[in-house]
Amino acid sequence: MEKVKGLIEQEISKVVLYKLQDPRINLVTLTRVEPSPDLRMAKVYVAIQGDESAQKDTLYALRHAKGYIQSEIASHLKLKNTPSLTFYLDEAKKKSGYILELIEKAVNEDK
Numbered sequence: 001m002e003k004v005k006g007l008i009e010q011e012i013s014k015v016v017l018y019k020l021q022d023p024r025i026n027l028v029t030l031t032r033v034e035p036s037p038d039l040r041m042a043k044v045y046v047a048i049q050g051d052e053s054a055q056k057d058t059l060y061a062l063r064h065a066k067g068y069i070q071s072e073i074a075s076h077l078k079l080k081n082t083p084s085l086t087f088y089l090d091e092a093k094k095k096s097g098y099i100l101e102l103i104e105k106a107v108n109e110d111k
Helices: 002-019 052-064 066-076 091-110
Strands: 028-035 041-048 084-089
Touching (some): 052 066, 052 084, 066 084
Antiparallel strands (some): 028 041
């Protein structure tokens, strides 16, 4: 299952990086993919650089391009079922950045 997960992640990354022409989709990092056990669905978590508005626009564009991305995956991976993709904004990166800011602020106050 881990091997298939890695292959799906790799193919999605290739499509987003090299094949999507939508100008709204830039500065996107695929953080993880969580396929269901039967491979019919997969949650795709992405980190997007920029302000909240840019993140929403990019996430909308990715969701809009879902069918194209799925068809590209289907053509490159010979799976019984091509997973239906659902894109989510990975909040972990945002939270870790916020925690780092708090730590830096506390360290600077102690000086």
